[in-house]
Amino acid sequence: MPAPHTPPHPLLAAHGLAFSRDEAPVFGPLDFSVDTGEALLVQGGNGAGKTTLLRVLAGLLRADGGTLTIEGVAADAASRARHIAYLGHLPGLKADLSALQNLHYLCGLHGKRARQRPDAALGIVGLGGFEDAPLRTLSAGQKKRLGLARQWLSPAPLWLLDEPYANLDLEGIQLVNRMVEAHLREGGAALITTHGAYAAPPVRTRLLELKRPAP
Template identity: 45%
Template sequence: MSTPRLKIENLFCERDERVLFEALCFEVHAGEVIQIEGQNGSGKTTLLRILSGLSSHFEGDIYWQGEHLEKCASEYREALLYFGHQPGVKAVLTPRENLHWYASLHPDMALEQLDYALMQVGLTGYEDVPCHTLSAGQNRRVSLARLYLSRAPLWILDEPFTAIDKQGVAAQEALMMAHAEQGGSVILTTHHELAMGDKIRRLNLDQLAGTL
């Protein structure tokens, strides 16, 4: 089997004197969509924050493309797109301006691509409206539009379907599957029943780490 894109070995995390998970091991390969499951409080969000480099409160080893993360942290950050509970949208900016800031990482990205991404998430006509005037769901869509612009091979998505309607959920599922079919990898948590259920791999923290 080829070298896993991401490899987690013997991960241990404790919070408030309670072990969330220990001896946690799994691999993520190119072309995979992996759903992290578990009871509330089992550490799903904590795990995704660890994998995204947003938390260092853990023990164990993480490898990217066969190399320990400590030795390739910069390369890993460039290869990663993280979507958390907060939309990560600047309220004083418009949807187009928010995406323009994100797209600055790729100077060759055209303005038409930004508008295409906003169209895909149902925000045509709202491109130049300040985000503080938009609803929670619309701001969520602004953030999700980044997925249509992303060139990162690894997506880590924590509850990406919150405040999104059924049509939006279906569109995002299709986008994730397209990303995987093109060789990308997706790790996500969600309370939604996914239509692509037979095409994803589920990892249950309660079972893998023996929690709760």
């Protein structure tokens, strides 16, 4: 029986990755990787650099040191755009557009997963019936669900999820877990920041623990 195919490089790998703000270290140096079919949980207390790390990986902040590769090639803006979908604390949505208009707008910018529709994605995240609701009329939890719908529509294989369980009830937490599980089952990967493993998705996971640098 032939051995299963193993990619020659992890989807994303960091070596010696570090970031400082005003000459004070925020995190690093860090060595880690995440591959298709797995989730990397990033844990740490307030100020440990979890959000900053995801913003560096997404290309929103520039690292002070180390290397970052995507499928074995140095990460640049184009490769990040193809491979990474980032869901941060802020929704990144337009307040005067409706829920459905926001999804169409973002799919036009970033592309769309094959065989998926924005209206169907709203139903998946529990926002069926809110297609025409302006974003500014939605609650914090509904905005988080709309962000999750955009995440589901993204064709990028690597999800960066910054505290995806925030502002969600138990049903919402279970929704995130089902979405991550389905994404990994289809060959994707996820890097998830969380304060604790109580909400970790039921998938193959590894842990990256961040600690506040010593003064």
